Amino acid sequence: xQRYFAINKYLELNEDDRYHLLKVMRxxxxxxxxxIFDSQTYLCRIEHIxxxxxxxxxxxxxxxxxxxxxxxxxxxxxxKESKLDLVIQKATELGVNKIYPIVMERSIIKLTKDKxxxxxxxWLKIAKEASEQSGRINMPIINxxxxxxxxxxxxxxxxxxxxxxxxxxxxxxxxxxxKKCDRILIVIGPEGGLTKSEEKxxxxxxxxxxTLGNLILRTETAPIYALSVVNYEFMR
Numbered sequence: 001x002q003r004y005f006a007i008n009k010y011l012e013l014n015e016d017d018r019y020h021l022l023k024v025m026r027x028x029x030x031x032x033x034x035x036i037f038d039s040q041t042y043l044c045r046i047e048h049i050x051x052x053x054x055x056x057x058x059x060x061x062x063x064x065x066x067x068x069x070x071x072x073x074x075x076x077x078x079x080k081e082s083k084l085d086l087v088i089q090k091a092t093e094l095g096v097n098k099i100y101p102i103v104m105e106r107s108i109i110k111l112t113k114d115k116x117x118x119x120x121x122x123w124l125k126i127a128k129e130a131s132e133q134s135g136r137i138n139m140p141i142i143n144x145x146x147x148x149x150x151x152x153x154x155x156x157x158x159x160x161x162x163x164x165x166x167x168x169x170x171x172x173x174x175x176x177x178x179k180k181c182d183r184i185l186i187v188i189g190p191e192g193g194l195t196k197s198e199e200k201x202x203x204x205x206x207x208x209x210x211t212l213g214n215l216i217l218r219t220e221t222a223p224i225y226a227l228s229v230v231n232y233e234f235m236r
Contacts, residue, residue, distance in 0.1 A: 002027075003132045005139065006037040011044065011056060016125075018052040034062065039137045064137055071183045072230050073098035074223050075151055077190030078107040083220040088123050088142070092130035094227040098141045099123075102148060106192030116145055148198045152205045156185040159207045162222055163189075163199060168211040171226060175233045184230060188222045 002025060004017045013021070013035070021027045031046045033056070041062040048055040074091055078084065078101055088099060101123075103110075111119060123142045131139045151159075158181045160174060175181065187194075187202060194202075203209055212225055 001032060001034055003034040003036065003135065005128055005132065006035050009037060011035045011037055011042060011058070013054060015052065018054050021046075021054060022049055022052060032059070036137055041137055070181065070234050071097040072227060073100065073156070073185045074227070075100035075102050075185060075187045076223060077102050077104035077188070077194070077219070078109040078111065078145070079190055079219055080109060084123070085126055086220050087223050088126045089130045090224045091227055092127045092136070092140050093134040094224065094231060096140050096227060098143060100143045100151070101145045102151070103145060104148060104190050104198060105195045107190040111145060120144070148201055151185070151187065151202065154185060156183045157181050158183075159185045159187070160210045161187040161194065161199065161202045161207045162212055162226060163209050164193065164216055165209065165211055166214065168209045171210040171212055171229050172233065174208050174210050175230065181234065186223065186226050186230075188219065188226070191219050
C-alpha cells in the first residue's frame, strides 16, 4: 500500500505526492493509502481526487511496532552529488536516524552557504521518498553541513571512525564488545578518506578506529556496509 508523509496535522499531502497519486499511481475515489504525521500512521480512503486536489478521510489509526529500538547516525564527508544522494537513500532504507554532511580536507565538493539550502532541500526529498518506500514511520534528520571538530561534543554511547587500516579493530568486534550501544555514530571520510589530522581530532576525543574489512570499499558503499553490520548485530 502506498505510504506518504503529511505536511500538517490535517494529513494534507504536498504537491509532488498529489501528482504521484494522480498521474503515477492513477488512484481513484475509494482507493486506500497510508498517511503518516508525527510518527503516527493512518489508514485513509480517498474521497475525491482531481487536478491534484485530493480529499481523504481517516478510516483508522494503525498501531505500528517500532522496527528498530536503537539509534544510529552517520557523519560523512561531502561527496559528488550522485554519490551522496545514493548514501542518503540507502542509509534511510537501512534505518539511519541522523545524517551529518561534513566538510573535510579531502572533500572534492565545496559548498558555499548560498547553495546549501538548495542541496539540503534535495537531500530531504530523497530521505522522504526512501522513508515512504521502506515503510518507516519517521524520516531521518539531515543536519546542516558541519566540520570534523563539530562532531567531538555530540552525545553518543559509541562513536567510531572508519579507516582503511588492517591493524584497526573490525567494526563487528567493536560492536560486539559494546555493552550499552543504544546510540551509535559512524564517521566515514570522502573519496580520498580522512587525513591523519582529522583522524587524530576524532581519536583524541573517544572515537574508536575501525576497519570495514580487507576490501577497499568506495565511499558510497562504506556507510551501507557499516549500517548493515550494525543492523545485524543489534536487530532485536
